[in-house]
Amino acid sequence: MKILNTGGTFNKRYNELNGHMEVPFDNDALDVMMSSFIESIDMAGVLYKDSLEFTTEDRKMLANIIHADEEKVFIIIHGTDTMELTAEFLETVFDDRIIILTGAMKPFEIDKVEASVNFGMAVGYAKCCKQNGVYICMNGEILPYKELSKNRSLGKFEIV
Template structure:
């Protein structure tokens, strides 16, 4: 079984027609998995719905404790891209026996041309194939958490 911990990020944002902003009225993960026709055994757990720039050290600790407490050996964490590497570092410092993949998107699921389904599919595949460790998957690639950076100028993740 694959455990998906939902924390928010762009992939789960929705356009609010009333104020013109992106917000989090609810998670979109069940709809994403249905649209992707994913048949992997997955358990979803909502931890929070936050923009990663608003994540605190306590939020990262809560994510880590959820990973430790989970019976699953394969864990995906949906996460905003701006602080994804910081959360991955926090997890990697103390979790060595599970495969953890952080995934996000540059364009929300509910907006046309979103990269969400592609990135989520990559994460679901990666978590089943990679050995124990902490990874980030974006742009069709799987990165070691400590060898990746978000290139904000080009809107993609790159090896450092």
């Protein structure tokens, strides 16, 4: 299993100098969560962006990273605004991997529970999942990406 951190709200922190929430160029939120794991899991930071800033080139780069790796199971920390677009793109590229996208509606810095639960569920599912595919893990659900969608008016993911 490998974790790829692309940023998103999950990772955002308040910048006291400019008063903005920003995606930092680090893995601090994941490092804190993973410090309580019994075993270590390989992790790489790959983009550090708000998902609204993702481009097709970013998605291609992410796919190239996955393709070049021998690992067959990936968890991608991703912003929720375009998580479904990235999942759809990755499904067109891979049929031989288990790829789970997860994130948070609130930054880990603000709400440690939501981000931790989503990430923990993704790790647990990744360890027992046998069916290749692209999944989304959000709000207590883990389903193939086409079956879980962000309801922007309610501010949560729900089954479709």
